[in-house]
Amino acid sequence: MGVWAKWAQGVLGLTLLASLPIRAATSVLIWPIDPVLEADQKAGALWLENRGSAPASLQVRVFAWRQGEYQDQYQAQREIIGSPPVATIAPGQKQLIRLTRTGTSPVGQEQSYRIIIDEIPTPLPADTTGQGTTAAIRLQMRYSVPLFVYGEGLWGKADPDGKRNADGVGKPQLSWRPVMVQGKPYVELRNTGPVHARLTDVVLQQGSQAKPIAEGLLGYVLPGASMRWPAPFAATPGGAIKGRVNGQAAAEAIRQGQ
Known part of the structure; x- marks a missing residue:
C-alpha cells in the first residue's frame, strides 16, 4: 500500500532539540539536478558530495x-x-547512487519520480559539565530531486550524438487561466503534452502592468495535470503569461485557455 505525502520542493525539515545555537556540519552537493532515464537506458547515476566538515549519513528513497x-x-x-539506500560520506568525499529501472516503462510515456534524500542525524555530544546533552538546534536536511523516466518512442532530451530521432523529443503543451480561490487571485496552468513543464521566471502581464509570479523556479506541471499558484493581481481574459519552460534561454508566451 502506498503512503501518500506532500512535500515542498528543495530543502525541508527541522528537528528541534532546544531553542539555542544551531549546529549544521554537513552540506551535500547533488548532481545532476535533473536526472533522466531515457528509453534506451536501464540505469542512471546520481552523485552526492559531502562539502561539510563532518561525516554525512544519508537515506535515499x-x-x-x-x-x-x-x-x-x-x-x-x-x-x-x-x-x-543508505550511505555515510566522509567530508570531501563523493558517493554514487545508482538509479535502476526494474522493468519496462510504458511505451511513449514519461513517468515522474522524486528522489528524497534525508540526512540521518547523529546524536549530540554529551555535556562534559555534567548537565546532560548539550542544548542546540540540530538541523535535519531533506533534499528533493526530480527524476523523469521514458518509455520507448519518447525522449526527454535531444541527443548531441544524433543517435535519437529528434522528432521523438517530447514537448509540454501549456495553457493557463485566471481563477479565484477563497477570494484571492490565482493562475492555473494545465499541461496536455506528453512530458513535464518546468517553469521559471514566470511573469503575469495585464496591459501596461507586469509582475513576476515567481523569480526563479515557479514549479512543475506534469503531463495531464493542472497546478495553481497565487497571482500578484487578478488577471482578466486579456492578460498574458510569459516564462521559461524546461530551461529554455528565452521566455515564451503561454496561451490562455478556457
Missing part, C-alpha cells in the same frame, strides 16, 4: 510523483530502485 487537486503527491513504488 525514490517515490512515484503525481499531481492531483493542484498539489504534488508522492507514493511508494518499486519501478525505480536507488542503491545504496
